[in-house]
Amino acid sequence: MNICVFCSAADLDAVYTDAARDFAELIGKRGHSLVWGGSDSGLMKVVADGVQDAGGKLIGISVEFLRDVARPNADEMIVTPDLAARKALLLSRADAVVVMVGGTGTLDEATEILELRKHGMHTKPVAILNTAGFYDGLQQQMERMEAENFLPLPLTKLVHFATDGAEALDLLGA
Numbered sequence: 001m002n003i004c005v006f007c008s009a010a011d012l013d014a015v016y017t018d019a020a021r022d023f024a025e026l027i028g029k030r031g032h033s034l035v036w037g038g039s040d041s042g043l044m045k046v047v048a049d050g051v052q053d054a055g056g057k058l059i060g061i062s063v064e065f066l067r068d069v070a071r072p073n074a075d076e077m078i079v080t081p082d083l084a085a086r087k088a089l090l091l092s093r094a095d096a097v098v099v100m101v102g103g104t105g106t107l108d109e110a111t112e113i114l115e116l117r118k119h120g121m122h123t124k125p126v127a128i129l130n131t132a133g134f135y136d137g138l139q140q141q142m143e144r145m146e147a148e149n150f151l152p153l154p155l156t157k158l159v160h161f162a163t164d165g166a167e168a169l170d171l172l173g174a
Helices: 014-029 044-054 064-069 083-093 104-118 134-148 165-172
Strands: 001-007 033-036 057-064 076-082 096-099 126-130 160-162
Touching: 001 083, 001 104, 014 033, 014 165, 033 044, 033 083, 033 134, 044 076, 044 134, 057 064, 057 083, 057 160, 064 076, 076 083, 083 104, 096 104, 096 165, 104 126
Parallel strands: 001 033, 001 096, 033 057, 057 076, 096 126, 126 160
Antiparallel strands: none
16 A cells, blocks of 8 residues: 655654654555655654665655755655645555644645545545644544534544554554
8 A cells, every 4th residue: 555644854852753653664564655745854754764664665756846855765756846746646646645743734735635535536545643642633623623514524534533653554444
């Protein structure tokens, strides 16, 4: 399975990097490939290292203005002209999506993927890895959206929240 992971390219606290490393190792050990933003820095690097060290394949999709931080030893690296093309290609190359901790870029990717799923533009499973409660607020907001009829389908048909990498992969059928 090609698993797209959205996450930060920032250097983060061990609570996030340790969980990311464990999750990445599971991806590789289960024979899956990582489809990710291609960066060789921060949490993106931690995930790529973990997948590669566990025998998984790396499919990087970078963007022109970040070419200089793209991972040099990915199995495949594609550089797109802009972020919109990058997001479209990330989704097209994935069988499933996992959203890990991140900033505004990660949130942008997550909301676009969920909006496309909501409108039936893809049916790929999406899990949010809620490490250390990072996405508790988002989960609460989405539950409120569902309760107040802002979502045209049940939340469980849109996204799953997982507390660890093993649960995320299980929810994806991976």
